[in-house]
Amino acid sequence: MKYEEIVRVQDAIYFLQEFVESQPNSHGELTVSVLRSLFDTHIPNFPHIFKALTRGSGRPPINEWSKKDAVAYIDVLNLKIYQLTTEEQILWSVLNRYQPWQRRANQEYFMANWVIQVMKRRNCSASAAAQWIQRNSDVDDDGKAINARHLLTQYERYKSKKVK
Numbered sequence: 001m002k003y004e005e006i007v008r009v010q011d012a013i014y015f016l017q018e019f020v021e022s023q024p025n026s027h028g029e030l031t032v033s034v035l036r037s038l039f040d041t042h043i044p045n046f047p048h049i050f051k052a053l054t055r056g057s058g059r060p061p062i063n064e065w066s067k068k069d070a071v072a073y074i075d076v077l078n079l080k081i082y083q084l085t086t087e088e089q090i091l092w093s094v095l096n097r098y099q100p101w102q103r104r105a106n107q108e109y110f111m112a113n114w115v116i117q118v119m120k121r122r123n124c125s126a127s128a129a130a131q132w133i134q135r136n137s138d139v140d141d142d143g144k145a146i147n148a149r150h151l152l153t154q155y156e157r158y159k160s161k162k163v164k
Contacts, residue, residue, distance in 0.1 A: 012089035028110030043091050071098045112158030
């Protein structure tokens with residue numbers, strides 16, 4: 001989806017998902033580099049929110065937003081949801097990913113898509129795809145590897161929600 005095609009908030013959500021997936025090494029997550037690229041190109045009028053979202057822990061400098069303030073800005077956008085500009089719609093979709101109820105859904109979507117892509121490419125079942133991903137993926141910086149059972153569970157949850 002292109003920036004010019006965004007008409008509704010739902011379009012902005014799809015745009016954000018495609019933008020994140022198109023970034024190298026993002027793995028479907030809003031990393032600092034992905035956020036920087038997104039804010040530089042599509043949301044230039046909200047640098048204070050970018051700073052707040054990417055700031056580490058600790059007290060924010062005087063007169064700057066905290067991460068909590070930035071995430072809560074979605075309530076302001078919700079008040080005028082039907083009059084949002086394209087830039088604000090994309091910002092809304094970014095802030096929506098930071099809401100507590102959305103984090104799990106985004107991770108579930110990414111893991112399910114990963115399994116589906118491997119299933120298509122290798123022409124195999126979901127469990128075989130999850131095992132293949134586990135065997136062929138690298139260990140994180142934390143020393144944690146991908147768990148095939150967890151991948152399969154996420155895929156099953158996603159599939160059951162999609163059928164309903």
